[in-house]
Amino acid sequence: MFGLYIHVPFCATRCGYCDFNTYTPTEAETSHEQYLRALGRELELAEIGPADTVFIGGGTPSLLGADGLGRIMDMVREHVGLRPGAEVTTESNPESTSPAYFEGLLEAGFTRISLGMQSASAPVLRVLERAHTPGRAAAAAGEALAAGFGHVNLDMIYGTPTETDDDVRATLDAILATGVDHVSAYSLIVEDGTAMARKIRRGELPAPREEAYASRYELIASTLADAGFGWYEVSNWARPGGECEHNLIYWRGGSWWGAGPGAHSTLGTRRFFNVKRPERYAAALERGELPIGGEETLTAADLEFERIMLGLRLREGVPREWIPAAAEGVVDKHAKGGLLTVGERVTVTDAGRLLVDGIVTDILAAE
Template identity: 60%
Template sequence: MSTRPAEPATAAFELPDDALDGVGSRPFGIYVHVPFCATRCGYCDFNTYTAGELGTSASPESWLEGLRRELDAGAAMLGRGGRTVPAAETVFVGGGTPSLLGGGGLADVLGAVRSSFGLAPGAEVTTESNPESTSPEFFATIRDAGYTRVSLGMQSAAAHVLRVLDRTHTPGRAVAAAREARAAGFAHVNLDMIYGTPGERDEDLDATLDAVLSAGVDHVSAYSLIVEDGTALARRVRRGELPAPDDDVLAARYERIDARLADAGLRWYEVSNWSLPGAECRHNIGYWDGGDWWGAGPGAHSHVGGVRWWNVKHPARYADQLASGVLPVADSETLTTEDRHVERVMLVLRLRSGMPLSDLSPGERAAAEQTVADGLLEQVEDRLVLTDRGRLLADGVIRDILS
């Protein structure tokens, strides 16, 4: 890998003092975006690139060099004026396919976080991984490096469903990888599912749930398939080659997933996430609870003290700007009080812990009372919590309260 730069990048983008003043009083995490994938999945619209798409314009080495510079510059910015640089309470390495970096590459990523921001005692450190680019040696290496959680993209146990999604791993590999991670000492292992793919049958979903539960994981994320504009899947749906996901089918699938996971002791703590007690993903909770985070890497988004910004998307431009001494910020926005309120309602209401009634305006409380009467929310002491039916219609519930 490249050598560490002698000086951090000098940022043209600066955070105002009032955004910095509260740093450390809110949860603080680091998100690292790895933009590399071996192949492009048909449903994915994330900021990712295959080797063929990048050519010689960027590489894992130039990306890591840029990442080190960005993290150093970020620590310098948050520590401006003699402030204490916040240690990362959580780190999440996502993508893309972080496991393509190998165990040694992911160890280097965590080393860059340690040398810039540092890790708080008991920090949660997660990496996403593709089952096909993992092995027992990979898991042992990243566990020794300090990673504490692994999230594996399973999506489905049915081969024909994986083909529709353009996933390259074989059925069964995700479960094997989860067991390897646990054998390497990971107490926290997540499997990601996608449900509602065209051609998926009830028996396919049941087989996927059987496989998930046989893996002994303590966390499951399950997402309904969304056909994103500009993806290969969207083009196939538009041409009539595949049917669009059916809302009634998606609702039935969700109920089936929730029932099976609940029977196994995994309870929902966010609409699309289930865990055993104590195994919730602290990094994601930080997002939902309005914490601060520095998002490093091409296209990564950050938020500190009501200011949000996002990086340029292409890995070559990202690395070039950092090499020239400038943070690769594409644009930024300062959230108004109303913006922050709307986002809080949108995020906190998705949590099992719900939202305090006191956070709502009189008009919003009146709308919430109607939603309670409709059976979509329930009042638990002084908080509003989605009912089982309300989870199926969470976006509509939130719109009704905010309208």
């Protein structure tokens, strides 16, 4: 399968934990219209396709409105093409959506919506510096479902400073009440250079408690399992048929083109990325050049590392023959410790999900 990722670099405000390639109105030197024209030119020059999946992320794609996102899909159809039954997803921030917005997206050919909920707790949202009110994300999910979307995802973040177990339970209750078929749950990572990192350094916020991550993850996993959601990637759960096909392309080592400022692409053994600043991105395309900022050729060792690292995060695991001979002892050790199941495929157990990064490190270090 071949995926197309499109990065929208605009946000109304910057969340305190975010280190993505995004620009607020006071930071952006490129208008939405200039961005859309440049994006169309990139898709034309790329000479790729057709796409099995399209994923528009950001940033805040919903700031472009249904009309702007519909224009992007017109460009995709013209310059890239879509396979029959293609999955077409856009991320959206709850505060920039409405029933009319979702109806417009459905008419434009989108099949999947991903909403950034993060938490149902007002104090937690304030710490994260999210703009929406606690109930808005759930309401937006209801609007998307009412418009006719069969696949709707809600993102949540756990491990925020000041967060309690009750906050996590309230968020899960709110998610399950909506009827969505997909949930993504990510532990908070405090990135250097973010507003949150500066507040923690100054003592204005406590640092996240590492010991809370495991207990919160277990709470999330057990609650979603009881509600009929199955995990298919360590941080992602879905009802049957609700899995995100685009993200599975990444995790299964497929190929994709990343369009937009700062987007990354992988085509076989070739990996490259676009320049980050929207004005540099647009200027390169105005000259008729692809806005590539750098690239590398992946070696066999690189590919082996990534397919094990990503594959073990999936419920399906990896074929046994992918495990290097030098690491078989490590795999057997983790199997005896209850962290791996070994047969024709090597998969992580429920206990192993909590330690998957360390397991991968052990396997690759042994080689």
